[in-house]
Amino acid sequence: MTARYFSTFQLFLLALFAALIVVAKIALHLPLQLSGHSGIFWMAIIIIAARVVPRRGAASLVGLTSGIMAAFLGLGDLGALNTLISYAMAGVGADLALLLLRDPENIACAVLAAMFGHLCKFMVKWVFSMMAGAPVGFVALGMAKALFGYLLFGALGGLLGALTLRALAKAGFFTYMQEKK
Amino acid sequence: MSTMKRVIIGIIIIAGLAAIILAVDSMRRGGTLYRTLRDGSEKFSGECIPVRHGTAKPSLFCSADAAPLAKKRFVDKAENKPQEGWLLRDAVLLSVRAAKLKPGTLVRVTSSSRGKRVELSWKDVSDEANLVILAPTKQGTLKLASVMKGLDTRTKWVQDVDGIEIVLP
Secondary structure (H helix, E strand, O other): OOOOOOOHHHHHHHHHHHHHHHHHHHHOOOOOOOOOOOHHHHHHHHHHHHHHOOOOOHHHHHHHHHHHHHHHOOOOOOOHHHHHHHHHHHHHHHHHHHHHHOOOOOHHHHHHHHHHHHHHHHHHHHHHHHHHOOOOHHHHHOHHHHHHHHHHHHHHHHHHHHHHHHHHHHOOHHHHHHHHO | OOHHHHHHHHHHHHHHHHHHHHHHHHHHOOOHHHHHHOOOOOOOOOOOEEEEOOOOOOEEEOHHHHOOOOEEEEEEOOOOEEEEEEEHHHHHHOOOOHHHOOOOOEEEEEEOOOOEEEEEEHHHHHOHHHOOEEEEOOOOOEEEEOOOOOOOOOOOOEOOOOEEEEEOO
16 A cells, blocks of 8 residues: 555644634734735744645645635635635745755745745736736735735745744654654 | 755745846836836827717827927926926817817816826816826827826826817806
């Protein structure tokens, strides 16, 4: 019998991370009038997921699952398809970046991976707004400002994720996870 | 490959993508980059503009009609850029007799591509001090610009004008 790519335990963890992203999006609101500010939460969660389940595609799976949940809950401003693809691309982007950067516990690597993931989400929204011809909030604010916001909050999310991973490592979480594998 | 090299490559990729997004957006929306790169003089070479004034068939305001008209200019206070063009008043008078135009007559200038519309009274249009002009652009179209209060900023101006309508009282 061939070994499965993700164990059932890992899939449970990834599904929980995906649910956490959706809950964070709904429940946590920062009083900032800047586009992309929620990235501080979900990019942190995606970075943590990529390390807790150290398999390629873990972040993508979290992104895709959270995208499906968010689409069903009616989140997002450009419809379900946009929500699904943009959430999924945040995970895919982070995964792609981690192919190059490798170590999400390294602060610089985590920051860049989260920035890239969040940038991918931004690009999806941008392309959809061009195709639909409808001005999205961030376009009305000014493209450069919106892009800067997405990169900044992606970076902060990556930093938060890396710091959380360090704290988890210090607490012996990853040793515990090795046993649970 | 060392982590430092990977990080540098990552930064270059992200900066490159961000630059591409901003450049494409600027080119699409006729932003600063577009205006810098695009060559050519500001000349009215685009399609004639229909001037509707209650008749079945609209008159047309074309580059040939504009040629004999006197040009007026002012300096755009936001960008300190000279704006030069023909008075909207003169363009309207090519289609409608002056006697028919009363102070309460409305002049609507529209741009379907930009989704913009401005409605002005004939009193404001005919006042030369307001400098309500149709200025040619590098794209060959006309834009409605003015120094009149309420119409003195770029956001209020009507770019790519494609229709003028005279609403007689």
